[in-house]
Structure formats: structure tokens, C-alpha cells
Amino acid sequence: MAETRIVGGTVVTMDDARTVHVDGEVACDGAGTITYVGPRRGPGGDLDVSGDVVIPGLVNAHAHSAMTPLRGYSDSKALSAWLQDMRRFEVRLTTADLTWGLRLALVEMLRSGTTTFADMFRWDAGLLGEVVGAGMRVLAAPALFTADAVPFPAASAEDGRGALDLTERLAAEFAGDRHVRITFGPHAPYTCPPELIREVARRAAGAGTGVQIHLSEDAAELERSLATTGRTPIGHVASLGLLDVPVLAAHAVTATPEDIDLLVAAGASVAHNPVSNLKLGSGVAPVPEMLAAGLTVGLGTDGVASNNTLDMFEEIKTATIVQRGHRGQVDALAAADVLAMATRDGARAAGFPETGQLAPGSWADLVVVRTDTPRGTPLHDVESFLAFSAQGQDVRHVVVGGRLLVHDGRVTVLDEAEVRAEVNRTATRIRQELAGSADG
Ligand SMILES: [Zn+2]
Structure with missing residues (x-):
């Protein structure tokens, strides 16, 4: 099956070697397993993340x-x-x-x-x-x-x-x-x-x-x-x-x-x-x-x-x-x-040792973090950025098992507006129940 290639980002492997590949590449197979991590292997690619940081999920x-x-x-x-x-x-x-x-x-x-x-x-x-x-x-x-x-x-x-x-x-x-x-x-x-x-x-x-x-x-x-x-x-x-x-x-x-x-x-x-x-x-x-x-x-x-x-x-x-x-x-x-x-x-x-690092054979769970923001500028040290500057809202893409679950900051698998409306409804109802109850 064809590989999916995520190319151009600064790849932080978090494996034993703790390697950082600037202009790197992560590739995975159709089963969602990582097949390659390292320097970008040439032109082409399925998802260009140049300027971003790629970390394990x-x-x-x-x-x-x-x-x-x-x-x-x-x-x-x-x-x-x-x-x-x-x-x-x-x-x-x-x-x-x-x-x-x-x-x-x-x-x-x-x-x-x-x-x-x-x-x-x-x-x-x-x-x-x-x-x-x-x-x-x-x-x-x-x-x-x-x-x-x-x-x-x-x-x-x-x-x-x-x-x-x-x-x-x-x-x-x-x-x-x-x-x-x-x-x-x-x-x-x-x-x-x-x-x-x-x-x-x-x-x-x-x-x-x-x-x-x-x-x-x-x-x-x-x-x-x-x-x-x-x-x-x-x-x-x-x-x-x-x-x-x-x-x-x-x-x-x-x-x-x-x-x-x-x-x-x-x-x-x-x-x-x-x-x-x-x-x-x-x-x-x-x-x-x-x-x-x-x-x-x-x-x-x-x-x-x-x-x-x-x-x-x-x-x-x-x-x-x-x-x-x-x-x-x-x-x-x-x-x-x-x-x-x-x-x-x-x-x-958490009982999933197959994930948590970017290495061949690991599952292809990865997060692309944007740095084209005020708090991402300048980028002296990528680990410093990840630990002290980055926030959740800087996440651009999320891939799990090779599947794109967040694309350009938008969750592809759930309707966020619908979900928020339903949880607001639940919260309001239970607040009202508690207000009218002896234990509230
Ligand atoms: Zn707890």
C-alpha cells in the first residue's frame, strides 16, 4: 500500500535518540504504522508542514x-x-x-x-x-x-x-x-x-x-x-x-x-x-x-x-x-x-507503548504545531518552544494511525458546534435540577 508522507516540518522524534530533523519527514503505511522518520527524502509529499513542528501525539x-x-x-x-x-x-x-x-x-x-x-x-x-x-x-x-x-x-x-x-x-x-x-x-x-x-x-x-x-x-x-x-x-x-x-x-x-x-x-x-x-x-x-x-x-x-x-x-x-x-x-x-x-x-x-514516539514501527500518531505566531517567534530552541511557549490552540493538524483527525485546526470527525450546544443543554438542565433539590 502507498505511503503517506508528511514533509517539511521540524520533526521532534521523542525516541531514545531524541533527534530533531529540520526539514524532516514522517511517512506511514496504510495500516497506520510509521515507515520512515528522518530528513526529507526529496520532492513531493502528501501534507506539507514546512515551518511547523511535528511531535508525537x-x-x-x-x-x-x-x-x-x-x-x-x-x-x-x-x-x-x-x-x-x-x-x-x-x-x-x-x-x-x-x-x-x-x-x-x-x-x-x-x-x-x-x-x-x-x-x-x-x-x-x-x-x-x-x-x-x-x-x-x-x-x-x-x-x-x-x-x-x-x-x-x-x-x-x-x-x-x-x-x-x-x-x-x-x-x-x-x-x-x-x-x-x-x-x-x-x-x-x-x-x-x-x-x-x-x-x-x-x-x-x-x-x-x-x-x-x-x-x-x-x-x-x-x-x-x-x-x-x-x-x-x-x-x-x-x-x-x-x-x-x-x-x-x-x-x-x-x-x-x-x-x-x-x-x-x-x-x-x-x-x-x-x-x-x-x-x-x-x-x-x-x-x-x-x-x-x-x-x-x-x-x-x-x-x-x-x-x-x-x-x-x-x-x-x-x-x-x-x-x-x-x-x-x-x-x-x-x-x-x-x-x-x-x-x-x-x-x-497508559498501556499504549506502540505510540508516543516518532520511529519506524511505532503507530503513526502525530501532531503538527504551528510556529507562525507571535509566541512561536523566534524559534531558538524547539523543545523550549514546546515546553514553555506553545499552547493547545497552536495545533494545526492531528494524525492518528495515519488518519487526519484535525485539519487546519478543525476537527474532522465531530461537529463541534453541535457538541457544544448539547453540553450546554445538559449543564443548564442539571443546574436547574440541583437548584430545585434538597441536596443542591
Ligand atoms: Zn482523577
């Missing part, structure tokens, strides 16, 4: 994407009070609301250069089909809280036990899929009792899959865990066997050196969410210590209710500068390391 390692209707709903409460606000709103979301909310997230992620994401929320075959239809990739975890609670009553009557069964069914149904991979999604050790965590570990091992879970998000969680279990949240779930399966742990803000050693020994990964951690006042995760210990760290936005965007460029900049400011050390964290967290390392953390 960004990987959002922790999101609750269908939460977009909650954007800006509650912005100034600490984690536990904020979670109660979220629950009040979430329980009123219908399947249709979640579908439109997810579509808005897909539009927002694509327009800002994200091609793969790890996500814990309400998931079913229909919602996963939305991701496949949009051409993106997701590591999806149907969220579960306690065994008998129904987390999304308007969208599903499933309790925690039903969500466990659903996760197994989806893992079997999507086995071998290039766009969907499934993990279990126990929300956190403070919402899931020990016997449920044990059962998740047992079922994940049986299904040959992993787990996404929130761990050690703030000091209050750590104190509660120490008081009730005598262990840190990470030590607690380790004692229940959870680290025997692949774990993607969101946050780990209060991880101790012993916690980090436990995660490294288990081959677990961490999703670092600096904007969410700062906005909720949760703290600053010990990312330099994690990297020094050899932990795989990806970068995530968390849900828009605690961010309030899905723009990974904002996350990259924040992750870098917060460590420098927090420690008073300009070399606390290198921009190059954070770019790796947003691409190659995030892809490993």
Missing part, C-alpha cells in the same frame, strides 16, 4: 473526560468537599449526557494535540465506540466505588459488582483492539473497602489487565489512611495485593520514598496531574524523586472540573515550572523530561 495519562459538563461548576473547595459537589452533579448525568460530554472532551483533546488518554469514569461499549469513531485511543477504566453503590444512577443501574463484571466483559470484547484497552477502575482506597481492592487485584490478574486508581492525592488522605490502616495509601493497597497487577496510580502527591520504592519494584506507573493538584490545593508531587528512582511517570489533566481544561501544553509547562518554584532550583526538572512524560513515558504508563 500527546498522551493524557489521567482524565475523567466525560465530566466536561461539570467544568467550572465548583472551583474553590478542598478535595473531600469538592468530591461531594461532583457526586451531586454526576448522579444526574444520563447516558446521553455522558455521550455528549465525552464528545466535547474528544474535540477538546484533539484540537489541543492529545491522541491517547487514560480515563476512569462511566464506560460501556457505546461510549468506547465513540472513541473508536473519533479515531483516538483510550485506556478506559469503568469507575467503581463500593461493591453495592450505584455510581451513575441516571446513566446506569450498575453497582460496583456490576462494574467489575462489565470491566471483564469489555476487556474480553476489546482484546487486541488498537484503539481501546481496558483496566479496572477502583476509584481510591478511601472509597473502596479492602475486600473490594483485593477482589479487583484477583480479577485483574485473571483478566490479564491492570488497574487505574487514585492514590495519595493529598495530606488529608494520607492522615486518614495512617489512622485507619496504619499504612500510607500506597502501602495499604500494596498489602492487599493490588501492586501484583499493572497499576497506573493517579497523583501520588504525598508518596514517601518507601512508597516510590514499592511502585518501582512493582513496575507500576504514576500519572502526574500538576494543574489539578495545584487547583485543589493538594500539593506538589515528588516527581524528581520518582524519575530518579526509575519510575515511569506520565502527565495528565485529571477531569476538567479540577483543571479546567484538557490542554496538555498547559500541563507540560506547569509540571516543569512548579518543581522549580517549589524547590527554588532551576534544574529541579528539565523540560525535556516533562516532554517525555507527555509523550513516550505517558504512552507506556
